Amino acid sequence: MVDPFHAAFLVFTLAIGGLRGFYQWRNRANQPVRHDATLLDRALLVFAIIAMMPVPLLQIFTPVFAFFDVAIAHWLSVAGVILLVAAVWMFWRSHADLGANWSAQLAIQAAHVLVERGVYRRIRHPMYASLLLAGIGQFLVLHNWIGGGSIFVTGVLFYFIRIPKEEALLIGQFGASYRDYMRRTGRVLPRILNVATIDPA
Numbered sequence: 001m002v003d004p005f006h007a008a009f010l011v012f013t014l015a016i017g018g019l020r021g022f023y024q025w026r027n028r029a030n031q032p033v034r035h036d037a038t039l040l041d042r043a044l045l046v047f048a049i050i051a052m053m054p055v056p057l058l059q060i061f062t063p064v065f066a067f068f069d070v071a072i073a074h075w076l077s078v079a080g081v082i083l084l085v086a087a088v089w090m091f092w093r094s095h096a097d098l099g100a101n102w103s104a105q106l107a108i109q110a111a112h113v114l115v116e117r118g119v120y121r122r123i124r125h126p127m128y129a130s131l132l133l134a135g136i137g138q139f140l141v142l143h144n145w146i147g148g149g150s151i152f153v154t155g156v157l158f159y160f161i162r163i164p165k166e167e168a169l170l171i172g173q174f175g176a177s178y179r180d181y182m183r184r185t186g187r188v189l190p191r192i193l194n195v196a197t198i199d200p201a
Contacts, residue, residue: 005077005141006060012084023095032107036165041106051150059147068145080140087134093119094127106166114174122190125163129188131155
């Protein structure tokens with residue numbers, strides 16, 4: 001019998017892969033005018049792909065990570081499915097609201113604009129927020145520290161390594177406009193109060 005939580009995770013994986021593939025195809029004609037395609041950034045993208053597919057699939061279909069299994073209450077696993085659904089929604093809206101600005105690489109497009117609508121109205125990096133949501137949900141449905149924790153680790157790495165580089169690129173492109181946007185928003189969580197300082201969170 002198929003574990004329903006494993007099945008939910010497989011549907012999540014197909015949804016994320018399908019969305020990413022569609023937007024890569026739609027934006028295939030993008031012409032970046034500036035980019036920060038370092039070896040570290042490429043390595044992070046490769047790590048993300050491995051963390052989102054091979055690692056959890058190995059955990060689901062083989063006993064290779066069985067030693068790292070953990071008992072999780074049924075209601076928490078249900079909550080994990082809800083988090084995965086929320087992550088897919090935010091992942092989709094992040095791409096849809098960015099439109100032609102989106103690229104898998106850290107890049108400025110020829111007709112790049114500063115997007116402050118939709119999910120970007122309150123947070124600057126909803127795509128990375130979706131990774132963190134997915135990471136928690138993945139752990140709760142897969143019940144394993146390795147297979148379940150791999151996406152969350154990816155989200156943390158992106159938060160501390162990729163986001164600062166992305167924001168530096170955007171400050172270089174939009175200057176004071178982006179700094180003002182930073183004052184009004186949080187990185188991956190909505191800002192509760194508007195304050196005069198730039199919030200790193």
